[in-house]
Amino acid sequence: MTLEGAxxxxxxxxPRRASSMALALVVATSALLLGSLFGxxxxxxxxxxxxxxxxxxxxxxxxxxxDLSQRVVLAAGFVVSTVAATRVLPxxxxxxxxxxxxxxxxAWIPVGIACAWVARRKGxxxxxxxxxxxxxxxxxxxxxxxxxxxxxxxxIDSLRRGLEPEFGRGDYAIIALVISTVGLAAFLAAVTRLPxxxxxxxxxxxxxxxxxxxxxxxxxxxxxxxxxxxxxxFWPPDFGWAIGEGSxxxxxxxxxxxxxxxxxxxxxxxxxxxxxxxxxxxxxPVAFMASTLTSPNKTTYLVDKGFMNFTRTIPDLFxxxxxxxxxxxxxxxxxxxxxxxxxxxxxxxxxxxxxxxSPGPLEAAKAAGSRHFPAVRNAVxxxxxxxxxxxxxxxxxxxxxxxxxxxxxxxGGIGRVLEAQRVFxxxxxxxxxxxxxxxxxxxxxxxxVALRRRLV
Numbered sequence: 001m002t003l004e005g006a007x008x009x010x011x012x013x014x015p016r017r018a019s020s021m022a023l024a025l026v027v028a029t030s031a032l033l034l035g036s037l038f039g040x041x042x043x044x045x046x047x048x049x050x051x052x053x054x055x056x057x058x059x060x061x062x063x064x065x066x067d068l069s070q071r072v073v074l075a076a077g078f079v080v081s082t083v084a085a086t087r088v089l090p091x092x093x094x095x096x097x098x099x100x101x102x103x104x105x106x107a108w109i110p111v112g113i114a115c116a117w118v119a120r121r122k123g124x125x126x127x128x129x130x131x132x133x134x135x136x137x138x139x140x141x142x143x144x145x146x147x148x149x150x151x152x153x154x155x156i157d158s159l160r161r162g163l164e165p166e167f168g169r170g171d172y173a174i175i176a177l178v179i180s181t182v183g184l185a186a187f188l189a190a191v192t193r194l195p196x197x198x199x200x201x202x203x204x205x206x207x208x209x210x211x212x213x214x215x216x217x218x219x220x221x222x223x224x225x226x227x228x229x230x231x232x233x234f235w236p237p238d239f240g241w242a243i244g245e246g247s248x249x250x251x252x253x254x255x256x257x258x259x260x261x262x263x264x265x266x267x268x269x270x271x272x273x274x275x276x277x278x279x280x281x282x283x284x285p286v287a288f289m290a291s292t293l294t295s296p297n298k299t300t301y302l303v304d305k306g307f308m309n310f311t312r313t314i315p316d317l318f319x320x321x322x323x324x325x326x327x328x329x330x331x332x333x334x335x336x337x338x339x340x341x342x343x344x345x346x347x348x349x350x351x352x353x354x355x356x357x358s359p360g361p362l363e364a365a366k367a368a369g370s371r372h373f374p375a376v377r378n379a380v381x382x383x384x385x386x387x388x389x390x391x392x393x394x395x396x397x398x399x400x401x402x403x404x405x406x407x408x409x410x411x412g413g414i415g416r417v418l419e420a421q422r423v424f425x426x427x428x429x430x431x432x433x434x435x436x437x438x439x440x441x442x443x444x445x446x447x448x449v450a451l452r453r454r455l456v
Contacts, residue, residue: 021062021188021197028058028188029180035082036176044086048079055184064191070118077114081107085140089171105140108179112136115183119190128190135186135198139179146209147174181205237432265440268413271334272399278335279342279399280392286343287350293362294354294376308351311344320406331412338399338406345398349391350384357383390452397448400441 031054035047052075059066066074084107088100112133120129185201188194288294290308295301319340323333361379370378407415414437421429 017194017196021192021194024058024062025185025188025197025201027061028055028184029177030054031057032180032184033173033176036172044082044084045079047086048082049075051082051180052078055187058184058188059191062188062192064122066118070121073114074111074118077111081109081111084108084110085175089144101141101144104144105137108136108140108183109133112183115187115190119187122191124190124193132183132186132190136179136183139182142182143175143178146178147171178205178209234427234431236428237435238426238428264407264412264414264417265436267331268400268403268407268415271331271338271403271413272396274335275338275342275403276392276396276399279339280346280388280395282339283343283346283350284388286347287354288376288380290347290351291354293357293359294380296372308344308347311340312348316341316402316406317409320409320411324410329410329412329416334403334406334411334413337411338402341402342395342399345395346388346391350388353384353387353391354380393448393451397441397445400444404437 028051032051034054035050038046038050052071055074055078056066056071085104088103088107112135115136116129116133119132120126124132181201182198182205185198189196189198286304286308289296289300289304292301295304316337320333320337323336327333327336357380361383362375365375365379366372403411403413404415404418407413407417408419410416414433418430418433421427421433
């Protein structure tokens, strides 16, 4: 044997990637989808045979060898499941209820067991094989509601809305697509030891399903996004009003005898600075008590963690509405709102940074006789201080952006100017304001990025 041949044999094979099985998954899914169009033929037997043939072809494309017994088990599992599925689904379903979903999910137990057995024979772990069978059942339970949500399946109670009840090839196609996207992906991932294949397939499926259920489609987006050019007085932007004659002229009025006119843009920056400084300082004790490394006890950790989750759960617009109703509209309500906003974000980011800090200095300080909080201040705070300053600059950017939004509900800042112009349909002024805001935010972001690079 030559030296080159010996080196080639000793060289380890390149690790397989989930993308290498993407085409095989498409082939197997297409076969199950194609077979669903013949779901009525021979009680679903043709459907099962086509699906099994597609899966065996996909396995061969992925370099997974199967013996005769494994092929027979897979084919039998598909045929039994597809026959059961066609028997469970009536021609004109009266309603889509939990019972029907569970019955349809049970129809896919045979193919789930068959795939789990083959995966186990191919060396998959017991837990992975069991998950393969479970995914087929869960896919079956989700398939029928998905078909109804996507507008294909129409039960018999749609007669009250003047629609004809039906259950045809389109319903079988949607159901087959849902089941195959999760079930086949889980099986191929188990036999090839590529869990990313199943994860990616499930993410794509549920993203498409969620988008379709809320009416989000790419053609619809393209058709409706062009409506923006039909807004009245949209173009050109009125920069003359925005930076010359408008109610947010760059400098306050210093004319003798004239009332002082506050610049909303400057007011927005003041709100952001105030909220960032106060919120980030208040977040320090919250973050240290929300970390398992520095919290003094379990009770304090749970209470503080619950408080932190509560403040993050409520959106900033809701906080702004509460403070506007409590203390009145204006910059004070905006500063209170963004203070909570900044504290919640800083506490979350800093607590996770503290969790990743080295526990050695803290343990050494406690072993030397230091009390808990002095030890935390001297051993942990210096480790996370650069990240804390960098997070503060980043949160300042976020607070400036958020201050534009909370102004829409009367919490001060430039947002109230945007809302006033929107009410009167002055879209040319709105566009000018948005462009100027974008420039200001971009400049602040570049300054913040440059400072963070020097600190971290």
